[in-house]
Amino acid sequence: MKVDCEKLCPEWPCEQPEEFKNVWVLIEAFEGFISEPSLQMLTSGRKIADKLGEKLVGVLVGYRVSGFAEEIIKHGADEVIVVDDPGLETYYPRVYAHVIVSLARKYKPSVILAPATKRGRELAPYIANTLKAGITADCTDFDVDESTKDVLLIRPPFAAILLAFIKTPFRRPQIGTARPNVFPIPPRDEGRKGEVMYENVDVKLEDKMKLLSRKKLHRAEVGVEKAEVIVSGGRGLGSPEGFKLLENLAELLDGVVGASRKAVDAGWIEEYRQIGQTGRAVKSILYFAIGISGAAQHMIGVREAGRIIAVNIDPEAPIFTQSDYGIIGDYKEIIPALIEELKKLKEEGPKALEKYKST
Ligand SMILES: Cc1cc2nc3c(=O)[nH]c(=O)nc-3n(C[C@H](O)[C@H](O)[C@H](O)COP(=O)(O)OP(=O)(O)OC[C@H]3O[C@@H](n4cnc5c(N)ncnc54)[C@H](O)[C@@H]3O)c2cc1C
Known part of the structure; x- marks a missing residue:
């Protein structure tokens, strides 16, 4: 279908959608690490690229990042575009967005995906606005409309009982973000080969921001997303004191509080510990939901978690239909009893575990 872009939006006529090719994933790498949430986006990128019959391209922007290009290919990209420049050592959103926009104007990708990390949440709308493209934030899935070849950006709308399938048929690139841990990292294929393209973009751009100092994040600020055990509390705790009890349990299990x-x-608790649609998505092995009813907006954040253990006073609470183990009762009685039992187990050592296995 030929789109009359000038008629649709006379201010910003765009090229025809067919002129845009390939699925980009913005890869974050800094301080010697490649960010897992951006590698996770390669899973969605691969799915879309295969359905469109296009290439999956990783876009790696930063300083001393070139070494990660092969890693991105091993995780499924066909190509990687690298901009490695000392001027990118400090992250300034305007400068990074300028680099990505310059690349997008040159290569014309049909899709740009970014992780909804702090950086991604800042960069993706900036890029979308500059390119006058749409953006769908916090997608929980991606697909392709087979008849039109538009990407379907899927996310729960406001009330989260439905799923909205959003597409932007008249603008390119189609831009979407997804929160960390919604998708797995594609398995590493040691033998996988791909092309790495190096680009130079002028980064001598004044940003209104200036880096004044760096603050080391609290363990939990980075911990919830990576924790293997999370002990989460809800309104049922009744007060901030309830969280002190949960902290004791989390400590015994080497976990963090959510x-x-x-x-x-x-x-009652810091915002960075919030789990769910507007909080963080987690993939812990064990997830305790204590005094939490199990609303859809909360459960979306624990989709990738392993075993869910619920403690709730109400036998009819929806959480019990979504958990692997349920304990009906007042958390004020159950959690101290659990803590006592765990302490005993720790004192008894490995023998205690044998006792449990045999019962
Ligand atoms: C757009 C949107 C985004 C949202 N995003 C999020 C999000 O990211 N994360 C999120 O969590 N929510 C989110 N919500 C809110 C969500 O809809 C629910 O309101 C919220 O999750 C409920 O929190 P809760 O389970 O702690 O409280 P409640 O629903 O009030 O449940 C409290 C539970 O505690 C139990 N209880 C009470 N006393 C005790 C006791 N002594 N011992 C044991 N159990 C007890 C009760 O039986 C009840 O089941 C969002 C909502 C909207 C509209």
Whole structure:
């Protein structure tokens, strides 16, 4: 279908959608690490690229990042575009966005995916606005409309009971973000080969921001997303004191404390611990939901978690239909009992585990 772009939006006529090719994933790498959430986006990128019959391209922008190009290919990219420049050592959003926009104007990708990390949440809208393209944030899935070849950017709308399938048929590139841990990292294929293209972009651009100092994040600020054990509390805890109890349990299990939005909104716990649609998505092996009802917006954040253990006073609470183990009762009685039992187990050592296995 030929789109009359000038008629549709006379201010910003764009080229025809067919002129845009390949699926880009913005890869974050800094301080010697490649970010896992951006590698996770390669899973969605691969799915879209295969359905469109296009290439999957990793876009790596930063300083001393070239070494990660092969790693991106091993995780499924066909090509990697690298801009490695000392001027990119400090992350300034305007400069990084300028680099990516310059590349997008040159290569014309049909799709740009970014992880909804702090950087991704900042860069993706900036890029979308500069390119006058649409953006769908916090997608939970991606697909392709087979008849039109438009990408379907899928996410829960406001009330989260439905799924919205969003497409931007008249603008390119189609831009979407997804939060960390919604998708797995594609398996590493040691023998996989691909092309690495190096580009130079002028980065001597004044940013209104200036880096004044760096602050080391609290362990939990980075911890919830990576934790193997999370002990989360909700409004059912009734007060901030309830979280002290959860901290004791989390400590015994080498885990971290998480929370529902209601607990965060009540001011009982820090916002960075919120799990769910507007919080973080987690992939812990064990997830305790204590005094949490199990609303869809909370459960979306634990989709990738392993075993869910719920403690709730209400036998009818929806959380019990979504958990692997459920304990009905008042958390004020159950959690101290659990803590006591765990302490005993720790004192008894490995023998205690044998006892459990045989019962
Ligand atoms: C756009 C949008 C985005 C949202 N994003 C998020 C999000 O990211 N994360 C999120 O969590 N929510 C989110 N919400 C809110 C969500 O809809 C729910 O309101 C919220 O998750 C409920 O929190 P809760 O389970 O702690 O509280 P409640 O629903 O009030 O549940 C409290 C539970 O505690 C139990 N309880 C009470 N006393 C005890 C006791 N003594 N012992 C044990 N159990 C007890 C009760 O039986 C109840 O089941 C969002 C909502 C919207 C509209």
